[in-house]
Amino acid sequence: MDGDLAARVGSRLRAQREARRISLSELARRSGVGKGTLSELESGRRNPTLETLYALTTALGVPLSGVLHAASPGHPDGSSAEVSGRAVDAVLxxxxxxxxxxxxxxxxxxxxxxxxxxAAHTPGTTEHIIVLTGRARVGPAHAPALTVGPGAHASWPADVPHVYGAPEGDVEALLVVRHPH
Known part of the structure; x- marks a missing residue:
């Protein structure tokens, strides 16, 4: 994530936190993200990982797009924001x-x-994947993961811990996440 995008994501994160009247310390406690890290993220001095953003947005009770969707200039819906984690790269x-x-x-x-x-998302959240290439292992962490190949799809509840894996090589896919109000 470039510095300008990190600053815009940080600004959106701060706005979401303040709109809910949650202190920096309280959000750090709820999300498990260190207060210093959270401060650096909100000020745009640190690039967030996918895992960190999910922890923060889940603690705030908002979808990931709540901090990504207005982050990219030139795209009216902010749809080109990319974020990466240890195993997954995602573009809204x-x-x-x-x-x-x-x-x-x-x-x-x-x-x-x-x-x-x-980690579990807000109650009622579901995820749906369509695999374009490769073979993905996805689904709730407490149950055997589903193996999905090219052209196939799967759905699972995302309000419980869940997994994404690529045991045989890179996987390209489309992911649809539905967060009920």
Whole structure:
């Protein structure tokens, strides 16, 4: 993530926190992210990882797009914000909001030989993946993961810890995340 994008994401993160009247210390406690790290993220002095942003947005009760969607200039919906984690790179391609839910679409890559466990999202959140290339292992962490190959899809509850893995090489996929209001 470049410095300008990190600053815009940090600004959105601060705005989401302040709108909920949550102190920096309280958000750090709820998310498990250090207060110093959170301060650096909000000021744009530190690049956030995908895991850190998910921890923070989940603690705030907002979808990831709540901090990404207005982060990219030149894109009215902010849809080109990219964020990376230990195993996954994701680009927000679309955000749709109606009275029932926020639905996000990501183009994602799961790096070969890696696995990422994601914490539970807000209650009622579901995820849906369509694999373009490779074979992904996805689903709730407490149950056997689903193996999904090219052209196939899977869905799972994302309000429990869940995994993304690529045991046989890189995976390219589309991920749809639906967060009910």
């Amino acid at each position: 391609t679309e955000r749709f909001e109606d009275a029932a839910a926020v639905t996000e679409t990501y183009r994602m890559r799961i790096r070969g030989g890696s696995t990422q466990e994601s």
